[in-house]
Amino acid sequence: MSKQEKNIWEKLENLPREFLYGLLLIAFILPMINPIGLPLPITPEVKKWYDTIEALPNGAAIIIDQGYSGGGEPECGPFAVAVYHHIFKKGGLRVIGVATTQEGPLLWDKAMAEVNPEKYGRKYGVDYIMLGYFSGVETAMAALGKDLRALTSTDYKGASLDQYPIMQGIKGATTFDLLICYTTGGDQSEGWVRQWYTPYKTPYLCNVLALMMPTMLPYQKAGQIVSLTKGAQAGEMELLVKKPGRGIASADVMTMTGLLVTAFVVIGNIAYFARRASKKKA
Amino acid sequence: MAMDLASVTSIWLAALFTIWAYSYTFRDNMWFKFAEHTYVGAAAGNLIVLGVDNVIRYGWIPLTKGSMLYIVVFLLGILLFSRYHGKYFWISRFPLALMVGIGIGLSMRSTVTSEFIAQIQSTATMKVLGVDPWTAFSNLIFIIIVLCVVYFFVFTFPGIHTGRKGYISKIARYGMMAAFGYSFANGFLSRITMIFGRLDFLKAQWLPLPGAMVALPIVLILLVYAMIPAEKRPWPKPKPAK
Numbered sequence: 001m002s003k004q005e006k007n008i009w010e011k012l013e014n015l016p017r018e019f020l021y022g023l024l025l026i027a028f029i030l031p032m033i034n035p036i037g038l039p040l041p042i043t044p045e046v047k048k049w050y051d052t053i054e055a056l057p058n059g060a061a062i063i064i065d066q067g068y069s070g071g072g073e074p075e076c077g078p079f080a081v082a083v084y085h086h087i088f089k090k091g092g093l094r095v096i097g098v099a100t101t102q103e104g105p106l107l108w109d110k111a112m113a114e115v116n117p118e119k120y121g122r123k124y125g126v127d128y129i130m131l132g133y134f135s136g137v138e139t140a141m142a143a144l145g146k147d148l149r150a151l152t153s154t155d156y157k158g159a160s161l162d163q164y165p166i167m168q169g170i171k172g173a174t175t176f177d178l179l180i181c182y183t184t185g186g187d188q189s190e191g192w193v194r195q196w197y198t199p200y201k202t203p204y205l206c207n208v209l210a211l212m213m214p215t216m217l218p219y220q221k222a223g224q225i226v227s228l229t230k231g232a233q234a235g236e237m238e239l240l241v242k243k244p245g246r247g248i249a250s251a252d253v254m255t256m257t258g259l260l261v262t263a264f265v266v267i268g269n270i271a272y273f274a275r276r277a278s279k280k281k282a
Numbered sequence: 283m284a285m286d287l288a289s290v291t292s293i294w295l296a297a298l299f300t301i302w303a304y305s306y307t308f309r310d311n312m313w314f315k316f317a318e319h320t321y322v323g324a325a326a327g328n329l330i331v332l333g334v335d336n337v338i339r340y341g342w343i344p345l346t347k348g349s350m351l352y353i354v355v356f357l358l359g360i361l362l363f364s365r366y367h368g369k370y371f372w373i374s375r376f377p378l379a380l381m382v383g384i385g386i387g388l389s390m391r392s393t394v395t396s397e398f399i400a401q402i403q404s405t406a407t408m409k410v411l412g413v414d415p416w417t418a419f420s421n422l423i424f425i426i427i428v429l430c431v432v433y434f435f436v437f438t439f440p441g442i443h444t445g446r447k448g449y450i451s452k453i454a455r456y457g458m459m460a461a462f463g464y465s466f467a468n469g470f471l472s473r474i475t476m477i478f479g480r481l482d483f484l485k486a487q488w489l490p491l492p493g494a495m496v497a498l499p500i501v502l503i504l505l506v507y508a509m510i511p512a513e514k515r516p517w518p519k520p521k522p523a524k
Contacts, residue, residue: 017307017308018308018309021307021308022308028477028478028481029481032478032481032482032485071476072476073479074475074476074477074478074479074480074482074483075472075475075476075479077479078479102328102329102332103328132339133332133336135332135333135336138385138388138389139384139385139388142388151340152339152340153343154339154343158339190397191389193392193396194389194391194392194393194396194397195388195392197396198392198395198396199391199392209472210468210469210471210472210475211465211468211469211471211472212468213464213468214461214464214465214468218401218404219396221404222400222401222403222404223400223404224396224400230468230471230472231472231475232471232472232475246479246482249482250475250478250479250482253474253478254471254474254475254478257474258470258471258474261470
């Protein structure tokens with residue numbers, strides 16, 4: 001009996017990965033085909049992010065770092081899209097996009113195609129603009145903060161910035177009312193604290209990959225970030241903005257797969273302790 | 283709405299590469315290798331184009347507009363390539379030292395304030411009195427664990443981690459384990475969101491395209507076939523070792 005038990009626990013501990021991934025795939029596909037519609041509560045961080053943008057005065061300038069990579073787009077992208085919807089819907093705000101990752105300008109185009117600012121009556125060069133990719137991460141952030149116009153005279157398509165009304169009065173960090181960063185890299189999320197918040201006290205909203213949250217939370221606790229959110233909270237922002245998209249669609253999947261992996265962890269632990277106990281008995 | 287050929291082609295390619303890339307989770311196979319190598323090549327190509335574009339935008343254009351100081355920048359940039367020369371490789375150390383120096387100088391100017399003083403201030407000013415019971419409890423736990431973890435990393439006096447004092451290190455270990463658990467859970471959430479993004483792309487953009495529903499089983503059958511070990515496959519037979 002003891003030997004039989006041992007075998008069961010051992011088998012449970014060494015389940016083939018193909019089997020586990022197969023189950024995970026089913027947990028993905030089922031809620032995608034048949035959405036369960038589980039409730040999605042709005043967390044204080046997302047509400048604070050929303051309220052910060054809502055409180056901006058007419059004509060306020062926002063600098064946005066489109067700082068996520070292509071690989072991180074499925075996580076950060078939906079949140080960014082929901083925020084763009086909010087900004088363009090509110091109106092009267094000037095959005096100046098920059099990118100500290102190479103794919104940034106491409107992903108900006110993707111996000112703009114999804115949002116379609118023209119639908120809200122916003123125009124390129126008047127309400128929003130993308131200045132392009134700036135290499136050097138913190139060196140670039142410092143230079144942007146000091147004098148953005150000295151760093152570049154063109155937008156990401158090579159057109160002169162002088163022709164765009166949005167750039168009037170825009171110089172360095174002191175001319176911006178808000179800094180937003182969506183990123184998949186710690187260099188960016190922490191770099192903005194060091195190069196913009198600390199010297200210029202620019203209010204800072206930061207959206208990162210969920211796995212970056214533990215390293216970024218101390219900055220929020222110290223008041224250096226107004227609101228820190230993870231890309232996986234996109235559904236909450238979509239609910240606030242009333243623009244259902246990829247975020248809400250992923251909520252059921254995240255819950256189902258989360259439950260499944262929790263079950264894996266519990267079973268794995270039971271098997272480990274049971275095997276240890278049966279070994280001791282023997 | 284009819285899609286143009288470029289969009290359809292890019293969706294097909296993105297879909298196939300997504301399936302091939304994720305097939306590795308089940309077993310290594312030649313389709314995954316093809317996707318991996320193509321991705322690395324495309325990324326390198328993209329990086330070169332962006333690098334050249336950067337040199338033109340932030341170096342060449344200002345130079346042609348009369349900012350002669352950029353000649354120094356170009357010279358320093360060219361000197362970086364001396365590292366490939368057997369005899370004069372040491373020259374590359376000068377521009378590199380300059381780059382590292384500027385980088386460190388820029389980050390150091392605010393590191394102490396943003397990552398040291400601000401963090402200590404926020405922990406030291408945490409309230410355990412005059413706040414609601416839950417916040418007080420949470421802040422108290424936070425302060426205890428911070429102090430214990432700091433204690434844990436004092437290696438100068440090994441004696442302070444033995445005997446009864448060892449309990450402090452034990453509390454620190456549990457605190458750190460809880461933080462690692464939180465990290466793991468968040469890491470898992472990130473990966474799940476990323477996989478969902480790709481599956482959602484397949485469902486919403488690729489499968490509605492004409493021919494995709496027929497192609498999906500063919501792609502999957504080819505993948506499963508490629509996962510069979512070469513010696514067990516009826517065709518092609520592995521080449522005999524020389």
